[in-house]
Amino acid sequence: MWRYLIRRLLELIPTLFGVSIAVFLFIHAIPGDPARLAAGQDATQAGVEDMRVRLGLDHSLPVQYLYFLRNAVHGDFGLSYRQQVPVLEVVREHFLPTLLLSLSAIVIAFVVGLLAGVLAATRRNSWTDLVVTTLSATGISVPSFFLGILLIYLFAVNLHWFPVSGSSSLRGLVLPSVSLALAPLATIARFVRSSFLEVAGEDFVRTATAKGLGYAAVTYKHALRNALIPVVTMTGLQFGFLLGGAVVIETVFNYTGLGWLLIQSIGFRDYPVLQVLLLLFALEFMLVNLLVDLTYGALDPRIRYG
Amino acid sequence: MRKSLLLLSIGAALLVGVASAANGTVNIAMSENVITLNPADTNDNLDFSLERPIYEGLVGFDKDGKLVPELATSWTASPDATEFTFDLRKGVTFQDGTPFNAQAVKTYFDWVIDPTNHFKRESLYNVIKSIDAVSEYQVKFTLSEPFGAMLYTFAHPAGRIVSPAAIQKYGKDVATHPVGTGPFTFVSSTPGQKVVLKANPSYWGDAPKVANIDFLFVPNAATRVAMLQSGEAQFIQDLPPQLVDPIKSASNLQVSATPSIYVRYMAMNTQVKPFDDQRVRQALNYAVDKKTIVDVIAKGYGSELTAPIAEQVTGYAKQQTYGYDPEKARQLLAEAGYPNGFTFTIDSLNNTTYQQIDQVLQQMFAKVGVTAKINAMESGTFSSTAFAPFDKTTLQAVVIGWSPSTGDADWGLRPLFAKASWPPDLYNLAFYDNANVNKLIQDGLSTANQDIRDRAYAAAQKTIWNDAPWVFLYSPYNIAGVAKNVSGVFYMPDGTVDARAAALQ
Numbered sequence: 134m135w136r137y138l139i140r141r142l143l144e145l146i147p148t149l150f151g152v153s154i155a156v157f158l159f160i161h162a163i164p165g166d167p168a169r170l171a172a173g174q175d176a177t178q179a180g181v182e183d184m185r186v187r188l189g190l191d192h193s194l195p196v197q198y199l200y201f202l203r204n205a206v207h208g209d210f211g212l213s214y215r216q217q218v219p220v221l222e223v224v225r226e227h228f229l230p231t232l233l234l235s236l237s238a239i240v241i242a243f244v245v246g247l248l249a250g251v252l253a254a255t256r257r258n259s260w261t262d263l264v265v266t267t268l269s270a271t272g273i274s275v276p277s278f279f280l281g282i283l284l285i286y287l288f289a290v291n292l293h294w295f296p297v298s299g300s301s302s303l304r305g306l307v308l309p310s311v312s313l314a315l316a317p318l319a320t321i322a323r324f325v326r327s328s329f330l331e332v333a334g335e336d337f338v339r340t341a342t343a344k345g346l347g348y349a350a351v352t353y354k355h356a357l358r359n360a361l362i363p364v365v366t367m368t369g370l371q372f373g374f375l376l377g378g379a380v381v382i383e384t385v386f387n388y389t390g391l392g393w394l395l396i397q398s399i400g401f402r403d404y405p406v407l408q409v410l411l412l413l414f415a416l417e418f419m420l421v422n423l424l425v426d427l428t429y430g431a432l433d434p435r436i437r438y439g
Numbered sequence: 440m441r442k443s444l445l446l447l448s449i450g451a452a453l454l455v456g457v458a459s460a461a462n463g464t465v466n467i468a469m470s471e472n473v474i475t476l477n478p479a480d481t482n483d484n485l486d487f488s489l490e491r492p493i494y495e496g497l498v499g500f501d502k503d504g505k506l507v508p509e510l511a512t513s514w515t516a517s518p519d520a521t522e523f524t525f526d527l528r529k530g531v532t533f534q535d536g537t538p539f540n541a542q543a544v545k546t547y548f549d550w551v552i553d554p555t556n557h558f559k560r561e562s563l564y565n566v567i568k569s570i571d572a573v574s575e576y577q578v579k580f581t582l583s584e585p586f587g588a589m590l591y592t593f594a595h596p597a598g599r600i601v602s603p604a605a606i607q608k609y610g611k612d613v614a615t616h617p618v619g620t621g622p623f624t625f626v627s628s629t630p631g632q633k634v635v636l637k638a639n640p641s642y643w644g645d646a647p648k649v650a651n652i653d654f655l656f657v658p659n660a661a662t663r664v665a666m667l668q669s670g671e672a673q674f675i676q677d678l679p680p681q682l683v684d685p686i687k688s689a690s691n692l693q694v695s696a697t698p699s700i701y702v703r704y705m706a707m708n709t710q711v712k713p714f715d716d717q718r719v720r721q722a723l724n725y726a727v728d729k730k731t732i733v734d735v736i737a738k739g740y741g742s743e744l745t746a747p748i749a750e751q752v753t754g755y756a757k758q759q760t761y762g763y764d765p766e767k768a769r770q771l772l773a774e775a776g777y778p779n780g781f782t783f784t785i786d787s788l789n790n791t792t793y794q795q796i797d798q799v800l801q802q803m804f805a806k807v808g809v810t811a812k813i814n815a816m817e818s819g820t821f822s823s824t825a826f827a828p829f830d831k832t833t834l835q836a837v838v839i840g841w842s843p844s845t846g847d848a849d850w851g852l853r854p855l856f857a858k859a860s861w862p863p864d865l866y867n868l869a870f871y872d873n874a875n876v877n878k879l880i881q882d883g884l885s886t887a888n889q890d891i892r893d894r895a896y897a898a899a900q901k902t903i904w905n906d907a908p909w910v911f912l913y914s915p916y917n918i919a920g921v922a923k924n925v926s927g928v929f930y931m932p933d934g935t936v937d938a939r940a941a942a943l944q
Contacts, residue, residue, distance in 0.1 A: 163819065164819060164820040164823050165817075165818070165819020165820050165822060165823050166819070166822060166823055166826070167819075169822050169823070169826055170818070170819060170822060171559075172482070172559060173482035173483070173559065174822075174841075174866065175482070175841075175844065175850075175854060175865070175866065176482070176559070176562065177562055177864055177865060178863045178864040178865075179562065180559070180561070180562045181863070183557050183561070183562075184557070184559070186557070187557040215474055216474055216475075216630060217474075217475065217480075217611075217614060218615075218630075223630070226630065226631065227631065282661070285662070285665055286665075289665060289669055290665050290668050290669055293669060296669070296671060297662055297665040297666050297669055297671060384658070384659055385659060385661075385662065386662070387656075387657045387658065387659055387662045389631035389632055389656075393631070393658075394631070397472065397658075400817075400818060400819070402819050
């Protein structure tokens with residue numbers, strides 16, 4: 134198990150290296166001159182060239198990449214073009230809000246989605262089932278920004294229950310988490326329902342019922358547990374996406390997380406921040422995938438790591 | 440009896456306390472995040488707005504954009520505009536206790552123009568050759584060449600003076616440790632969220648009327664409006680005309696709309712066909728109904744241009760507008776050899792306002808037989824396209840805006856119409872080149888005599904207007920949403936917000 138974990142973690146390094154090159158080339162391929170953007174519309178050409186030197190953009194691309202790599206190995210990711218402070222500081226500042234938001238959204242989505250899915254599956258073709266399937270179809274289709282705006286209008290502007298703008302308090306977390314949770318919630322509910330129905334028809338469930346186990350034991354201990362494996366993969370995937378910063382929701386709620394930072398940095402061609410953000414998103418995805426793989430073992434003892 | 444006396448005195452003390460100390464917090468929602476609080480390194484209106492309560496300059500602008508004294512009480516300029524001498528206000532101290540004097544002024548401007556600092560505003564002041572502290576309260580600037588717009592350059596927000604002790608202590612980190620002489624002192628900054636200022640009890644001028652000003656950063660306009668409605672903000676900057684209705688209809692809120700020095704226009708590449716013909720350029724001016732543009736795009740919050748610069752800019756000279764006359768447009772096009780019109784591309788930014796202008800123009804041009812294609816781009820891409828040098832440029836026409844941050848005709852004309860300002864050097868996107876205008880712009884710079892400058896700029900504006908390198912569109916108002924219990928926070932014509940006199944009722 135530990136050997137497996139260490140091997141998987143070591144495997145991340147070459148992947149990250151490859152991603153860093155891809156990201157670097159990708160960022161520099163976006164049209165637009167960061168030196169001009171930083172210097173401003175009314176800067177003279179001399180001012181722009183001065184800015185280019187200040188930002189280190191006067192070197193060739195390979196040289197810039199090697200500088201980046203050399204400094205990155207030492208934990209130095211450079212200064213943000215926009216704010217002139219170390220990139221890691223900028224990213225750290227916006228990471229916690231996004232982590233909080235994605236965790237609360239994924240918890241809401243998983244718990245509610247699971248309950249709704251099981252409820253629908255165990256009462257198949259009933260009114261409950263119809264309501265859950267209809268609502269989840271709606272949940273998948275409603276764009277999160279639209280839901281966000283509706284929630285703001287109702288709960289912040291009219292009822293004053295929650296603040297309009299997010300990041301400063303826990304209360305401010307509620308509306309963005311709910312808006313963000315809806316789509317994965319709906320997806321998870323549908324997934325649980327179909328996976329559960331599939332498992333419920335299998336022999337071991339019939340055996341469990343036949344040997345006289347109660348309804349709850351059959352449902353939750355045998356059927357649900359086996360139905361969970363694809364659901365966990367799905368949830369992991371959704372969580373990976375959420376950690377990448379909910380670009381739209383963070384903008385609607387003025388929630389200053391990573392998605393918000395990403396938008397700001399693209400607009401300003403803040404290369405150092407973009408580089409670190411995209412690397413971070415890749416790393417998060419890899420770690421979440423690893424976590425998902427490890428969860429399989431806990432759910433299904435037949436899965437061994439070697 | 441004794442007890443009641445005690446209560447009475449406590450009550451009196453409380454009353455006195457309330458009457459003398461400023462209290463309450465004014466929350467101002469801004470459309471962008473803070474970048475820096477160092478005036479020498481600032482090139483955006485948001486940061487200038489945040490710096491306004493903290494710092495003061497030698498001279499500044501009042502609400503209407505008129506030049507007024509701040510830390511200087513009087514000044515003189517040599518007739519050839521190479522020497523500027525300021526008498527300084529006495530008894531002023533910086534917020535860190537450092538006395539304000541000629542040496543402080545010298546330290547600041549020497550720091551701004553030090554080329555090793557690479558400050559964004561170095562280019563604004565590097566015409567300064569030397570700075571002399573003539574006496575404790577008199578300072579003399581000597582320029583390397585005549586520069587008639589210098590006084591306005593000192594009034595520019597980048598000319599606001601940082602404490603020499605702070606420069607010594609923090610260097611470039613003044614960006615996050617601002618110290619000036621203004622009525623409010625910096626408390627804290629949380630990038631992406633807010634900057635907090637508190638009243639400066641030892642301010643030399645009128646005492647601040649609130650205890651705190653919090654600048655909140657809220658890029659989404661609808662969110663800003665919602666914050667004003669919910670009471671989380673008392674002043675919201677950059678209110679799009681499309682969102683004024685919910686504010687107008689609320690009894691405790693109001694819309695503030697004031698003229699700006701911002702101009703919007705369509706620049707035509709005067710060096711290539713068909714725009715190398717003055718008649719074509721004039722024809723397009725006649726083809727556009729500016730009143731409709733102001734009504735539709737700006738919802739009435741704007742005014743038709745009556746010169747290449749806005750009315751609040753010093754040196755403005757009113758011109759006879761091109762009326763809306765499609766018939767005349769068609770006739771001019773025919774005379775120029777385009778009886779059946781032509782097709783061209785408008786480059787512009789892809790934000791809502793510019794896309795709307797593009798579309799309205801497209802429809803109006805179609806009525807005189809001219810087909811416009813729209814090429815809307817994201818800001819980085821647009822900036823690369825706009826700043827391409829003449830031999831590489833793809834520009835035929837470009838819809839864009841400009842705000843002369845010094846509030847003076849020089850910076851409203853030179854970057855946009857002088858031959859020396861062709862991209863990539865500056866923003867002459869029309870590639871306009873008129874020998875007479877080039878000379879008049881230089882004339883305006885070679886003297887500090889305002890009458891002579893005004894005359895030169897008036898003549899330049901007349902020629903430009905007649906040559907029509909632009910389709911002159913409109914000047915949008917600065918629009919803000921304000922809670923009725925707040926006063927003293929307002930937009931300056933240059934688009935910055937002045938919150939120094941903020942007060943709560």
